[in-house]
Amino acid sequence: MMIRYLLIDICKAQPETMAWVGTVVAWVIAAPRFAGFFRFFTAMLIDLFGSRKWFCIGGLLFAPLFVGLIPLGIPRLIAWDCPAVFPVAIPVFVIAMWFLYHLIEYLAMVAFFSWVGDIVPLQVRSRFFAWRQGWLLGGTLLGVLLATRLLPILFPVAADVPLWEIYLVPATLGGLFKLVSVLPLLKMPEIAWHRSAFRFADRFTQMFAPLFSRRFMLLVGFVSWIHLANGLTQTTQARYNYWLFPGEEYAVIALFGTLTQTGQFFLSPL
Numbered sequence: 451m452m453i454r455y456l457l458i459d460i461c462k463a464q465p466e467t468m469a470w471v472g473t474v475v476a477w478v479i480a481a482p483r484f485a486g487f488f489r490f491f492t493a494m495l496i497d498l499f500g501s502r503k504w505f506c507i508g509g510l511l512f513a514p515l516f517v518g519l520i521p522l523g524i525p526r527l528i529a530w531d532c533p534a535v536f537p538v539a540i541p542v543f544v545i546a547m548w549f550l551y552h553l554i555e556y557l558a559m560v561a562f563f564s565w566v567g568d569i570v571p572l573q574v575r576s577r578f579f580a581w582r583q584g585w586l587l588g589g590t591l592l593g594v595l596l597a598t599r600l601l602p603i604l605f606p607v608a609a610d611v612p613l614w615e616i617y618l619v620p621a622t623l624g625g626l627f628k629l630v631s632v633l634p635l636l637k638m639p640e641i642a643w644h645r646s647a648f649r650f651a652d653r654f655t656q657m658f659a660p661l662f663s664r665r666f667m668l669l670v671g672f673v674s675w676i677h678l679a680n681g682l683t684q685t686t687q688a689r690y691n692y693w694l695f696p697g698e699e700y701a702v703i704a705l706f707g708t709l710t711q712t713g714q715f716f717l718s719p720l
Contacts, residue, residue: 477545479681485553490657492560496643497653502565503640509558510632514625516551520544521618568641593624 499505520543527539563579570578597620660666 474541474545476681477541478548481545481549482552482556483677483681485549486556488553489556489560492557493657494653495557496561496564500643501640502561502643503635503638506558506561506565507632507635509554509561510635511629513551513554513558514628516547516554517621517625520547521615521622523547562635565641566638569639593620593627596620596623 496502496505499508523543524540527543567575600620600623
């Protein structure tokens, strides 16, 4: 959420990029989805790494570093005296870091589900992941509420600071919280990774085997259609909120997010 409005504010501050707001928002939303495509290669990477536990933990520790590069890189790009490149440099840099963050995290989370799925007994596995999703949504809801309380405090205190710098504060806090969340995983037992294919050609074939399943492709079609509709509405909603509630768009998106996350929190364990 903060990354999206950080880029919108940066585009608004530059006359050359005002017309790109919709495109930038679309790329911020699309970048994580595009990164998700590379989850196909997780099994092959785990084979090289040799451990699902440490592949997962390493990825979850490494991914936030790309978000951490955003507050370090933007001031240097602003100070970069190259007018021909500057208008596009910051959006491209932030979207690239956003993409790499999600790429590493998605690879780690595939290993997480495979690893934890072997730890949790089959009889309670579905209920376990349902409650996990509920608590995950509860944490997201808490983060949204924390951001909405933090930003009104920062706005008056940092009145002379560009708005995008204020948005970096909750974004950086979120990255730090993400690093702390890895600590409980260190105490969880390692489960041996059993491969069902050993030759590279066999592993590569196995990776794409689900694409030849009619049932799987019907599910892919359903999910793709939902995400297409979601992407269209999210881009439009973000830009509409920004122009309709200038200076208060964070509160509007936080309200929408709070209501959505609250409903999902109570429904997910059912």
